Amino acid sequence: MTLHPLIEPGWVNAILPELVLCVGGLLLMLLGAFGARLRGITAPLALIVFIVTAWSEKLVLAGTFFGGTYEISGITRIFDITFLLSAILATLFAREYLEREGIEGGEFYALLMWATVGMMMMAKGLDLLIVILGLELLSICIFVLVGYHRRIPVSNEASLKYFLMGAFATGFILYGTALFYGATRSTNFTEMARAFSTADPNNVLLSIAFVLLMSGLGFKLAAAPFHGWAPDVYQGAPSPIAGWLSVAPKAATLIALVRLLSAMLPMLQFSLWMKMIAALSVLSMVIGNAAAIAQRDLKRMLAYSGIAHVGYMLIALLSLRDDSVAAIAVYTITYALMNIGAFGVVSTLAKNQNDPQTLDDIAGLGFRSPFSGLALTVCMFSLSGLPPTAGFIAKFYIFKTAVDSGHLAIAIVGILTSIVSVYYYLRVVYYLYMKEPAEGYAIVPAGGIFATGALAITMIGIFVIGLFPTPLFAMAGAAARALLP
Amino acid sequence: MTQSYFPILIMLILAVVIGATILGLNWVLGRHQRNPSKLSPYESGVPPLDENRKRINVRFYQIAMLFILFDIEAAFLYPWAVIYRDAAQGPSGMFLFGEMAVFIGLLAVGYVYVWKKKAFDWH
Numbered sequence: 001m002t003l004h005p006l007i008e009p010g011w012v013n014a015i016l017p018e019l020v021l022c023v024g025g026l027l028l029m030l031l032g033a034f035g036a037r038l039r040g041i042t043a044p045l046a047l048i049v050f051i052v053t054a055w056s057e058k059l060v061l062a063g064t065f066f067g068g069t070y071e072i073s074g075i076t077r078i079f080d081i082t083f084l085l086s087a088i089l090a091t092l093f094a095r096e097y098l099e100r101e102g103i104e105g106g107e108f109y110a111l112l113m114w115a116t117v118g119m120m121m122m123a124k125g126l127d128l129l130i131v132i133l134g135l136e137l138l139s140i141c142i143f144v145l146v147g148y149h150r151r152i153p154v155s156n157e158a159s160l161k162y163f164l165m166g167a168f169a170t171g172f173i174l175y176g177t178a179l180f181y182g183a184t185r186s187t188n189f190t191e192m193a194r195a196f197s198t199a200d201p202n203n204v205l206l207s208i209a210f211v212l213l214m215s216g217l218g219f220k221l222a223a224a225p226f227h228g229w230a231p232d233v234y235q236g237a238p239s240p241i242a243g244w245l246s247v248a249p250k251a252a253t254l255i256a257l258v259r260l261l262s263a264m265l266p267m268l269q270f271s272l273w274m275k276m277i278a279a280l281s282v283l284s285m286v287i288g289n290a291a292a293i294a295q296r297d298l299k300r301m302l303a304y305s306g307i308a309h310v311g312y313m314l315i316a317l318l319s320l321r322d323d324s325v326a327a328i329a330v331y332t333i334t335y336a337l338m339n340i341g342a343f344g345v346v347s348t349l350a351k352n353q354n355d356p357q358t359l360d361d362i363a364g365l366g367f368r369s370p371f372s373g374l375a376l377t378v379c380m381f382s383l384s385g386l387p388p389t390a391g392f393i394a395k396f397y398i399f400k401t402a403v404d405s406g407h408l409a410i411a412i413v414g415i416l417t418s419i420v421s422v423y424y425y426l427r428v429v430y431y432l433y434m435k436e437p438a439e440g441y442a443i444v445p446a447g448g449i450f451a452t453g454a455l456a457i458t459m460i461g462i463f464v465i466g467l468f469p470t471p472l473f474a475m476a477g478a479a480a481r482a483l484l485p
Numbered sequence: 486m487t488q489s490y491f492p493i494l495i496m497l498i499l500a501v502v503i504g505a506t507i508l509g510l511n512w513v514l515g516r517h518q519r520n521p522s523k524l525s526p527y528e529s530g531v532p533p534l535d536e537n538r539k540r541i542n543v544r545f546y547q548i549a550m551l552f553i554l555f556d557i558e559a560a561f562l563y564p565w566a567v568i569y570r571d572a573a574q575g576p577s578g579m580f581l582f583g584e585m586a587v588f589i590g591l592l593a594v595g596y597v598y599v600w601k602k603k604a605f606d607w608h
Contacts, residue, residue, distance in 0.1 A: 026594050033598050
């Protein structure tokens, strides 16, 4: 029985992970409203839903669905796992954090689930409209999650800032999409690719459309010069959410960008568009790393370092080949582990959330709480890209793709700026172990079993990817070869 | 292509010129009286009672927001109902029915949620 011409048989299979997450979110939301006494089990339930979703990925068959607007393939599976990994880590860190702050509720985890659905749509959408729909679903959840500390002014400010600027950026994306539709008569990537193969590279309409779309997506990526919101929003957001926000939405935007750019492949070599991406990349690396040096607030420092990391990931977009897409996939997984881990340690510092979480708070922390200190150290080594951590391997492959495809100058900028970044990452380690805390001011991490487990996962993940990267790269490489024409 | 927009440019210029002329003549020829009734928002209307920038209880917004939400649900039902009668016999009848069932189901869950959260209670 056919339901509708655009609904192929097996459609339930295609969106099974999304369905599980949507229903799980609804259940958790109702649980938050009905069972006020069951507050303790919401986080474990959320974890179960996320793990069931990850398991349901195995049941999903590859193919295109819904009239060629939704594609499930190896690369979307890898990105789905990245989103779920980030959500699981954020849930683990949020459990005790929210309890300590007295704001725990089922809605928090429900929003996290729906945001994950939005990101899955962005990764799988073969149509710009699906991507935008996913992006909006994601953004609306982020606006609420960032302001989840309802009674804390900094959090409200962050939420409002992100809302106003996010709405503005969405306007850019929509306008760009409308112009693309005007120029190619379609929003579908496959049909757009057909139009691009014969399009005039000097078409003004297409250039304006591309610039508008890149500005909007650059905002979502927090790539310089569209990065202004990032430090303020990360500072005000609950720390587990700040970590998640700095990773998962960026990964979703990057995979959507890969799809869009691979549809434009025939045009890209003629036009100046790649120069725009190169400019975004270089600016992000330079501004992010230079500004991070000046930060004493840990969350702001990680925000600027996140801007720099987007710069590294954009390098791989310059040469759109299978190895560079694989490098992006591996980088986002690695980045999820190390950045959420770093924000996670910050989230365990029992401290008034209105105040900045400064370097002085972690002075001597390595001796007061050896495990937290070790975890933060591993994350910092990985973020700065020192072997044998995953950060080194991921960065190495990114720069290798740049060198292989002849973007030597950008690779050199990347390597130089990442040498600069070692200074501010290792300054954290210096504070952890070689700095005495101020008199009578010693903050002890208040993490429980959940946060400890999450830190263990990040550390194991960082070392496993760092020491045995081959299976992951083989999987990502095979998936990327299937993605690109 | 740009030439076809030329009449719009002329119209814009004309609109500015005519507007400026009328306002300018008014200002030059008219008498300038500044008494309280002249300066009130509506010269021959009801005198204003109070400031218009008062703080309003946030509950008004909450109720208004929820009202709009469920009002729009009803607005979405109309076009669906218009189409459904003919389409129900066709191949996608079940699909249309299922879509609306999911839509209403989701809103019902939301309704139960806000009810249980006491968003409809004034106090």
